[in-house]
Amino acid sequence: MGLLLDALAAIGRAVLRACRLAGAVALFALEALSHLVRPPFHGRMFGRAFAEIAYFSLPVVALTAIFTGMVLALQSYTGFSRFNAEGAVANVVVLSITRELGPVLAGLMVAGRIGAAFAAEIGTMRVTDQIDALVTLSTNPMKYLVTPRLLAGTIALPLLVVVADILGVMGGWVIGTFKLDFSSAAYLRSTFDFLEAGDVVHGLVKSAVFGFVVALMGCWCGYTSKGGAQGVGGATTAAVVSSSILILALDYVLTEMFFAR
Amino acid sequence: MRGDGDAPPPKIRLRGLRKAFNGKVVLDGVDLDVGARRSMVILGGSGSGKSVMLKCILGLIEPDDGAIEIDGRNVLAMSRREREAVNDRIGMLFQNGALFDSLPVWENVCFKLLAQRRIDRRAAREKAAEILALVGLAPEVRDLYPAELSGGMQKRVALARAIAAQPDIILFDEPTTGLDPIMAAVIDGLIVDVVRRLGATAVSITHDMTSARRIGDDAAMLYEGRIVWTGPAASLGQTGNPIVDQFARGEREGPIRMELRR
Ligand SMILES: Nc1ncnc2c1ncn2[C@@H]1O[C@H](COP(=O)(O)OP(=O)(O)O)[C@@H](O)[C@H]1O
Ligand SMILES: [Mg+2]
Numbered sequence: 459m460g461l462l463l464d465a466l467a468a469i470g471r472a473v474l475r476a477c478r479l480a481g482a483v484a485l486f487a488l489e490a491l492s493h494l495v496r497p498p499f500h501g502r503m504f505g506r507a508f509a510e511i512a513y514f515s516l517p518v519v520a521l522t523a524i525f526t527g528m529v530l531a532l533q534s535y536t537g538f539s540r541f542n543a544e545g546a547v548a549n550v551v552v553l554s555i556t557r558e559l560g561p562v563l564a565g566l567m568v569a570g571r572i573g574a575a576f577a578a579e580i581g582t583m584r585v586t587d588q589i590d591a592l593v594t595l596s597t598n599p600m601k602y603l604v605t606p607r608l609l610a611g612t613i614a615l616p617l618l619v620v621v622a623d624i625l626g627v628m629g630g631w632v633i634g635t636f637k638l639d640f641s642s643a644a645y646l647r648s649t650f651d652f653l654e655a656g657d658v659v660h661g662l663v664k665s666a667v668f669g670f671v672v673a674l675m676g677c678w679c680g681y682t683s684k685g686g687a688q689g690v691g692g693a694t695t696a697a698v699v700s701s702s703i704l705i706l707a708l709d710y711v712l713t714e715m716f717f718a719r
Numbered sequence: 720m721r722g723d724g725d726a727p728p729p730k731i732r733l734r735g736l737r738k739a740f741n742g743k744v745v746l747d748g749v750d751l752d753v754g755a756r757r758s759m760v761i762l763g764g765s766g767s768g769k770s771v772m773l774k775c776i777l778g779l780i781e782p783d784d785g786a787i788e789i790d791g792r793n794v795l796a797m798s799r800r801e802r803e804a805v806n807d808r809i810g811m812l813f814q815n816g817a818l819f820d821s822l823p824v825w826e827n828v829c830f831k832l833l834a835q836r837r838i839d840r841r842a843a844r845e846k847a848a849e850i851l852a853l854v855g856l857a858p859e860v861r862d863l864y865p866a867e868l869s870g871g872m873q874k875r876v877a878l879a880r881a882i883a884a885q886p887d888i889i890l891f892d893e894p895t896t897g898l899d900p901i902m903a904a905v906i907d908g909l910i911v912d913v914v915r916r917l918g919a920t921a922v923s924i925t926h927d928m929t930s931a932r933r934i935g936d937d938a939a940m941l942y943e944g945r946i947v948w949t950g951p952a953a954s955l956g957q958t959g960n961p962i963v964d965q966f967a968r969g970e971r972e973g974p975i976r977m978e979l980r981r
Contacts, residue, residue, distance in 0.1 A: 498834075498836075579821070582820075583819075586815060586817055587813045587814065587815065587817035588817050588818075588819055588820075590774070590777075590779050590813065590817065591811070591813055591817040591818075591819070593777070593778070593779060593806075594777055594779075594806070594809065594810070594811040595830045595831040595834055595880070596803070596806075596807055596831050596834045596835050596884075597830070597831075597834045
């Protein structure tokens, strides 16, 4: 009995701690968002963050998308040929990429690159007093460091996903026409015949949320880091792990919401 | 509070300032007056709360109790906007410079002027050269990044950034720690020079008695969370206060016991 109560108390404490953390992150996000409507605006910082995400993540997201499209074509061909349904390969590729794999894989890649970079940049600024220095130089650090990054993440990831969608479909098309002997025109026709605008929009909404989450966790972990270089290292890891898990969990939640409609 | 007729209030007045972190008391009722246009040096062992005290004055740390008056007005009771207006008149040189490593020197130096829209980016590059000259740096330095500078140059750039907006009050947190003795003397000289030129009130933290005598008019000793002594900086070493004298002479024996374990 006592053991059971102890276990319950421990679980309760962990849940409380998680709730407190979630609340703190939510307040952090709200404060950052409130600066979207309060001048001055730091357009230069937005441009910098946007370039960092869009430009530097493009190669890795592009490669991921191409190979994923190729593998999808091969795998679905193997599977569907058992039911004589090879014709569905193009549909499977385009739907999987636009609805699911484009946003999730791009999100995870960006979490690894950008979540880590944001946490390291802001964490270093924290432990070297640069954030305090901003305050003494008449600059609100949330407005200057966090808000532009959140905005950039929310806008840049959907753009990356558009590219990932196109390249993923191309990867499938390359395998379809050159290896699986589909006619190029037929493959493309069945790709676009079954694709609905809603599929693409669904993916882009997801990716906007993922982009926001990656930037948020990167900024939060960096902003609250302490304890020198080791603290910054910990913040970086925490940012990548937490944003990756959140991406996968939110992916389920958002998919459920879209299906429910 | 002010019973001294029409004498002007001190520029900075701390009363009963308290701050504890997780139950560990760091400041335990600090009282301190810094007169207008005076240069005050704060002495105290490592971890005695000197930086915390400066951060309280800057509003970076909220004290648990006490009053901080600047020009006779308690800043802790001010609205956020009023407080920001007061803070705009304070410059700070952080312990390790705290230069923004993603920005070139000229943007670092003119950061506050740019943030307050007092200057545009083109003019800022020109202005930076002017301010850098005050701390003895050549105009070419403005296009370098902080990581490309030596420790002494970083300190000078940080000093330039602290004075760029012509503050009334400048706070220096260990400006010469980590520099060789000659560079330390140069930085001390620059500090005396810019403080006098601006007609500012200065509060400096230092461990180094030579520095303290060079930059300070007055000195105060922070020990166990309180100011235990204030007096002229020139008297350091023969103040008659056993705590201060032990600290100033760097003696192992005396009232100060180093706590090696906390
Ligand atoms: N933000 C903080 N959170 C918790 N403890 C702090 C914080 N800032 C300072 N301290 C603690 O306060 C004490 C005094 O620190 P500090 O003012 O930096 O010392 P110093 O006199 O060397 O400048 C130290 O023990 C430090 O660990
Ligand atoms: Mg200190």
